[in-house]
Amino acid sequence: MNIKSDIEIAQEHTPKKITEIAAAAGIDEKYLELYGNYKAKVDIQALKDLPRKSKLVLVTAISPTPAGEGKTTTSVGLADALNRLGKRTIVCLREPSLGPVFGVKGGAAGGGHAQVIPMEDINLHFTGDFHAIGIANNLMAALIDNHIHQGNALNIDTRKVVWKRVVDMNDRQLRHIVCGMGGKASGVPREDGFDITVASEIMAVLCLASGLSDLKQRLAKMVVAYTRDDKPVTAHDLKAEGAMAAVLKDAIKPNLVQTLEGTPAFIHGGPFANIAHGCNSIQATETALKLGEYTVTEAGFAADLGAEKFLDIKCRAGGFHPDAVVIVATVRALKYHGGVAKADLNHENLEALERGLPNLLQHVDNVTNVYGLPCVVAINAFPTDTEAELKMVEEKCKEKGVNVRLSQVWAKGGEGGKTLAEEVIRLCEEEKSDRFQFVYDLDTTIEEKLNAIATKVYRADGVVITAAAKKQIQQLTELGFDKMPICMAKTQFSFSDDASKLGAPRGFKITVREVKVNAGAGFLVAKTGDIMTMPGLPKVPSAEKIDIDENGVISGLF
Numbered sequence: 001m002n003i004k005s006d007i008e009i010a011q012e013h014t015p016k017k018i019t020e021i022a023a024a025a026g027i028d029e030k031y032l033e034l035y036g037n038y039k040a041k042v043d044i045q046a047l048k049d050l051p052r053k054s055k056l057v058l059v060t061a062i063s064p065t066p067a068g069e070g071k072t073t074t075s076v077g078l079a080d081a082l083n084r085l086g087k088r089t090i091v092c093l094r095e096p097s098l099g100p101v102f103g104v105k106g107g108a109a110g111g112g113h114a115q116v117i118p119m120e121d122i123n124l125h126f127t128g129d130f131h132a133i134g135i136a137n138n139l140m141a142a143l144i145d146n147h148i149h150q151g152n153a154l155n156i157d158t159r160k161v162v163w164k165r166v167v168d169m170n171d172r173q174l175r176h177i178v179c180g181m182g183g184k185a186s187g188v189p190r191e192d193g194f195d196i197t198v199a200s201e202i203m204a205v206l207c208l209a210s211g212l213s214d215l216k217q218r219l220a221k222m223v224v225a226y227t228r229d230d231k232p233v234t235a236h237d238l239k240a241e242g243a244m245a246a247v248l249k250d251a252i253k254p255n256l257v258q259t260l261e262g263t264p265a266f267i268h269g270g271p272f273a274n275i276a277h278g279c280n281s282i283q284a285t286e287t288a289l290k291l292g293e294y295t296v297t298e299a300g301f302a303a304d305l306g307a308e309k310f311l312d313i314k315c316r317a318g319g320f321h322p323d324a325v326v327i328v329a330t331v332r333a334l335k336y337h338g339g340v341a342k343a344d345l346n347h348e349n350l351e352a353l354e355r356g357l358p359n360l361l362q363h364v365d366n367v368t369n370v371y372g373l374p375c376v377v378a379i380n381a382f383p384t385d386t387e388a389e390l391k392m393v394e395e396k397c398k399e400k401g402v403n404v405r406l407s408q409v410w411a412k413g414g415e416g417g418k419t420l421a422e423e424v425i426r427l428c429e430e431e432k433s434d435r436f437q438f439v440y441d442l443d444t445t446i447e448e449k450l451n452a453i454a455t456k457v458y459r460a461d462g463v464v465i466t467a468a469a470k471k472q473i474q475q476l477t478e479l480g481f482d483k484m485p486i487c488m489a490k491t492q493f494s495f496s497d498d499a500s501k502l503g504a505p506r507g508f509k510i511t512v513r514e515v516k517v518n519a520g521a522g523f524l525v526a527k528t529g530d531i532m533t534m535p536g537l538p539k540v541p542s543a544e545k546i547d548i549d550e551n552g553v554i555s556g557l558f
Helices: 006-011 018-025 071-084 098-102 119-123 129-149 201-208 212-221 241-247 282-291 303-318 331-337 350-370 387-399 409-430 446-457 467-478
Strands: 032-034 040-042 055-061 089-093 114-117 156-161 165-167 177-179 190-192 194-196 223-227 232-234 255-259 264-267 294-298 324-329 375-380 404-407 463-465 486-489 510-518 523-528
Touching: 006 114, 006 119, 018 032, 018 040, 018 255, 018 264, 055 071, 055 303, 055 350, 055 409, 071 089, 071 114, 071 255, 071 294, 071 324, 071 375, 071 404, 071 409, 089 282, 114 119, 114 409, 129 156, 129 165, 129 201, 129 223, 129 241, 156 190, 201 212, 201 303, 212 241, 264 282, 282 294, 282 303, 303 324, 303 350, 303 446, 303 486, 324 331, 324 350, 324 409, 331 350, 331 387, 350 375, 350 387, 350 446, 375 387, 375 409, 387 404, 404 409, 446 463, 446 467, 446 486, 446 510, 463 467, 467 510
Parallel strands: 055 294, 055 324, 089 264, 089 294, 165 194, 324 375, 375 404, 463 510, 486 523
Antiparallel strands: 032 040, 040 255, 114 255, 156 223, 177 190, 223 232, 255 264, 510 523
């Protein structure tokens, strides 16, 4: 059987003009800034006074594996299915980073018959938001080094410049560098490094800002260095927020595109969930909540990362929470958690499938009991799944009282998601989400917040805080930053900080080796295990398969 690639399916589709999509979403054409015929930015200031009227559905997943889970595919298919059922729905997603697009993951616009388009544009430069974020970030870096070169009136300690440069690429060569070499005219020599653009605090600020004024205020608060007597130096101290905000004036506006079935889609912002907070922008979500009956959004990676940060960081900042949660799982991924090698996942293995189920069940328990939210498991069907495997997942879930539905959106689009959509509607309209609670209170100590996430969500025995991290926590507490939420930087492949511990491990502790403040974003970042903020390319990067012909038709993107 010849299975078409995602890009082939997308290229066979004739999209609607973006003005039609905007009209369907209730957006007047005068509020659009067109980027060709099929994508636009939306001036949401004209919509800011509208009341919220939409139900909010969060799509998350089990711990990711090389087999794939399909959160974006499920999000898109669910939104299409809700529209087919007569519910005016908008889907809100993150923008893909070029690092994973050219690295191991490939495209990130959904898959099969549940995609957002134009997928080539979305997966590549799109509307230039990431470029603007990178320029604003690196402008800040240039201003820091120029200040030091021009006499250093702020007494910045060159060993304590915490602001890194960024590039939207997986480039391990840039993790640690020495800059300023070449003599006095080339600046002051110091150690430095690059993060990937999605790890920039400016990405987090853009996604959490309520508007241009709030964006500028948040940019001003960012701590970029420390003085020789350990006082924080902010972007405002370097008079940088105005220029950075000017660079970001268009990037802050949400991008409007469409699904293959014509469902309006906001795609805006793209922080990773393993090193940042993993959610699209508050402005995009807020706008969708005002325009539709249902808003479907996703949070990156598994529920212990993306969903935890969506709920404990984004929901606090936005003043909302989901009416229902969808947890995506696949038979293939569950077998991987049960110990099956990637090469053998196409073969039926009920024993391994049962061994892998605890990973799913722990994510479900977190959503329903730790956060108190209504939940349904979506089994994202693959062509290789057997009837016995699908039946086992359904039966084992029901034995545990877990709500589960089969999703076939990859193969059938919105039609394949109707059963899931009907259950989502029931949860939103009949079940109560008023038991919602955060994992921790903001007025607890940094250590207490770290322990709450580790014990309640990861099911660890606690945290081990290195001596360096303890010193940082003490300093951050003395500076008054201890009442912020925590953004955990942790491997996405395990509940633990060890990527090799699959399933639902027990008897471990989380090692916190660094804690830093993102004062503009309004959270603390806790780095655990060996997590890195600049990924590397795999042995065979996806970039090797991407090509373009003389007519400008791209192939191999996914």
